[in-house]
Amino acid sequence: MEVAEQNTETKKRLTVEELQIEILPVIYEIIRSIEKDHHETSAKTRESQDCAQKVLELQKRLDQARVQIRLLPGIEFSKEQQLNNLEALKTQLRLKQELLHKYRYMYSFQSHKA
Numbered sequence: 252m253e254v255a256e257q258n259t260e261t262k263k264r265l266t267v268e269e270l271q272i273e274i275l276p277v278i279y280e281i282i283r284s285i286e287k288d289h290h291e292t293s294a295k296t297r298e299s300q301d302c303a304q305k306v307l308e309l310q311k312r313l314d315q316a317r318v319q320i321r322l323l324p325g326i327e328f329s330k331e332q333q334l335n336n337l338e339a340l341k342t343q344l345r346l347k348q349e350l351l352h353k354y355r356y357m358y359s360f361q362s363h364k365a
Contacts, residue, residue: 265322272316277309 284302320326325333 264324265319267323270316270319270323272312272319274309274312274316277305277312281305281309 281302284298284305287298325336328336
């Protein structure tokens with residue numbers, strides 16, 4: 252049963268390019284509504300309610316962004332763990348490059364027919 256849970260979890264993983272986070276338009280609308288200076292109290296009240304709705308929309312989008320970000324691979328690791336993993340991968344890469352270089356310039360073996 253754990254294997255099935257891991258498979259569905261890995262299928263849900265996202266890449267950074269797949270993230271759909273659009274909060275700037277909502278922030279822009281909030282700032283625009285705050286900057287407006289209405290002299291009528293009814294207009295101020297209506298604009299205040301619109302601004303409150305936009306703030307709720309921003310909160311909803313931020314919550315969606317948090318959910319999406321939790322699906323990024325490696326997000327469950329701390330900064331130190333990520334740096335250690337990166338160093339280990341760099342070491343593996345260097346060793347594999349050295350092996351490739353070594354095998355590339357090795358003498359070719361000829362099979363001897365008996």
